Amino acid sequence: MPKRLSLKNLIKPWHRLSIRRQGFIVIAVPLLCLILSLGVFSWLRYSIDQSQKWIDHTNEVLIENNQLLTGLLNAETGVRGYVITQRPEFLEPYYMAQSSLPTRLKRLQALVSDNPQQTVRLQNITQMIQQRVRTLVELVELTNQSDSKSLSPSGINRLVVQGKTEMDRLRLGLTQFEQQEQSLLKMRRDELQFQRNFNEILLWAVAAVSAIGSFFTLVLFSRLDRNLSEREHRLLQSKNLIEAIISNVVDAVVVLDHKARIESINTAATLIFGYTRAQVVDEDLSLLLNELPLNQSYSSQDYWQQKLLEGVQQWQATGRRINGESFPVEVSISQIAFDQRMIVIIRDITEQQEAAAKLQARAQELTDLNTTLASTIAELQSRNQELDQFAYVASHDLKAPLRAIASLSEWVEEDLAEKLPEENKRQIHLLRSRVYRMESLINGLLKYSRIGRLHVPIESVDIRALLEEIIDTLAPPPTFTISIGLEMPIIKTRRLALQQVLSNLLDNAHKHHPRPDGNVEVSVTDQGRWYEFEIKDDGSGIDPQYHDKIFTIFQTLQSRDVQEGTGIGLAITKKILETEGGSIRVESTEGEGATFRFTWLKSPLQYNNSSKPLALEGTQ
Numbered sequence: 001m002p003k004r005l006s007l008k009n010l011i012k013p014w015h016r017l018s019i020r021r022q023g024f025i026v027i028a029v030p031l032l033c034l035i036l037s038l039g040v041f042s043w044l045r046y047s048i049d050q051s052q053k054w055i056d057h058t059n060e061v062l063i064e065n066n067q068l069l070t071g072l073l074n075a076e077t078g079v080r081g082y083v084i085t086q087r088p089e090f091l092e093p094y095y096m097a098q099s100s101l102p103t104r105l106k107r108l109q110a111l112v113s114d115n116p117q118q119t120v121r122l123q124n125i126t127q128m129i130q131q132r133v134r135t136l137v138e139l140v141e142l143t144n145q146s147d148s149k150s151l152s153p154s155g156i157n158r159l160v161v162q163g164k165t166e167m168d169r170l171r172l173g174l175t176q177f178e179q180q181e182q183s184l185l186k187m188r189r190d191e192l193q194f195q196r197n198f199n200e201i202l203l204w205a206v207a208a209v210s211a212i213g214s215f216f217t218l219v220l221f222s223r224l225d226r227n228l229s230e231r232e233h234r235l236l237q238s239k240n241l242i243e244a245i246i247s248n249v250v251d252a253v254v255v256l257d258h259k260a261r262i263e264s265i266n267t268a269a270t271l272i273f274g275y276t277r278a279q280v281v282d283e284d285l286s287l288l289l290n291e292l293p294l295n296q297s298y299s300s301q302d303y304w305q306q307k308l309l310e311g312v313q314q315w316q317a318t319g320r321r322i323n324g325e326s327f328p329v330e331v332s333i334s335q336i337a338f339d340q341r342m343i344v345i346i347r348d349i350t351e352q353q354e355a356a357a358k359l360q361a362r363a364q365e366l367t368d369l370n371t372t373l374a375s376t377i378a379e380l381q382s383r384n385q386e387l388d389q390f391a392y393v394a395s396h397d398l399k400a401p402l403r404a405i406a407s408l409s410e411w412v413e414e415d416l417a418e419k420l421p422e423e424n425k426r427q428i429h430l431l432r433s434r435v436y437r438m439e440s441l442i443n444g445l446l447k448y449s450r451i452g453r454l455h456v457p458i459e460s461v462d463i464r465a466l467l468e469e470i471i472d473t474l475a476p477p478p479t480f481t482i483s484i485g486l487e488m489p490i491i492k493t494r495r496l497a498l499q500q501v502l503s504n505l506l507d508n509a510h511k512h513h514p515r516p517d518g519n520v521e522v523s524v525t526d527q528g529r530w531y532e533f534e535i536k537d538d539g540s541g542i543d544p545q546y547h548d549k550i551f552t553i554f555q556t557l558q559s560r561d562v563q564e565g566t567g568i569g570l571a572i573t574k575k576i577l578e579t580e581g582g583s584i585r586v587e588s589t590e591g592e593g594a595t596f597r598f599t600w601l602k603s604p605l606q607y608n609n610s611s612k613p614l615a616l617e618g619t620q
Helices: 007-016 019-085 088-111 116-145 153-248 267-273 300-310 350-415 422-450 463-474 495-511 569-579
Strands: 252-256 262-265 314-320 326-335 342-348 458-462 481-484 490-494 519-526 530-537 584-588 594-601
Touching (some): 019 088, 019 153, 088 116, 116 153, 267 342, 463 481, 463 495, 490 495, 495 519, 495 530
Antiparallel strands (some): 252 262, 458 490
């Protein structure tokens, strides 16, 4: 739908123009109206003058035609009087016609040369006039040759009749010629009247356009005046705002005039340099800065102009306080666009330089610490390698005697089977159980020490399939139920690490259950960045005071004589989870079962064998 045409819509582009263009338009509109009025008036006057000239031209033709006819009539009348009276004075009009008629004919030919029809008629009239003049000449000559007594009436009568016929034809030709000119005169007078009427209408139209242009000019001028007033008001506000900002700026602001002399300074400058405003006005900036040239061939104005030409944004210099104290400053300069003044901003950078020196010292300390840390890391890696070698050797050397003790106890029991009392058999069985426990402890220590330092590949793991595999490996009795939740995800992770965690927790839930008909439930919930696994059993539960103790290495809640175990499974589980960026907690009260919850990241952490990752922020 087209926009509605209104004065507001017409004026809207006006505000987008610059003040210079607005002023040009305000001047141009009345000037154009004046030029248009003068042009129209000149054209109208020219057209009327041309029409009047054509009317005058036609009138002149008519006058010449009438004079031509009058001259002929006078000549004919004079000749007749001379024929009747034979008095010479009657021939005076005749002689005048003979001398004037050729001139008048030439003038008429010149006047009607632009009209082909009238030119043809005039040529016919000229021939008839020439014939009429010859007849008159013949009549005069005939009269001159005869006296009054011997005058032949028949010859004269013939010439008179012939003259009348010629004159009638000539009068008819001149009448037609005059009628044509009268017709032209009427047409040209009508054209002149039409031109005058049209000119009057056009003048009124020009007057209306001029009035509209004047009104439009007044509107634009009022708009321009309003814009100038608003801009002046905004400039005043901006000036006041800038002065207020400059007054509150923490840096020294110095305004230089066109001669590079100090025109004004802000409050910060008085505090930094110690001078009052009156003390620095009209002084050179070298009063405040030590870097300015003092020779006469290179003025301060040239110096600052050179800085502006070089495009220097800011540089460091040395300031000078009223007491002569020097201090480091940072100087920047810019030129005000609408005049030759300049603004110099001076910042005291004493504290920054001191801070930079301190930072440099701290950076050197950090460099030294990094060097020491690198050396320590290298030494630690070497110690870790030695520890791995020691753990391997120690486990190998410790396991060999333990296997030998277990084998010897079996041989002794086999050799003395019939001689050993039941008490001694029980003690030998107890000895072998302690040996197996010791071997389990050594294996657990090896696993615990290697968590996070062995490369484990990342692969896609189906949690449901993994749980089913673990349950099949644990082989619980038919009466013991381990149920898996409905929605189990498929994730990319370190399979062996997650398998170890789930296996340890399910094994604990099965092994420490007081009844053979126990029930364990495994479920998973999506927590955004990680999954939360929940393993809930209906066993005897754990007293809250032991919730932290169960995750400590070698700690068990029951005596090892009552319940065989190393006390290292949950410690390994916790360390694996922390290594993988997760956490574990237990919720339980004694006699009501236990619920273990641990978190597992959806995106596994990336680490190498020599460094262990930290838990992600927000991990429970």
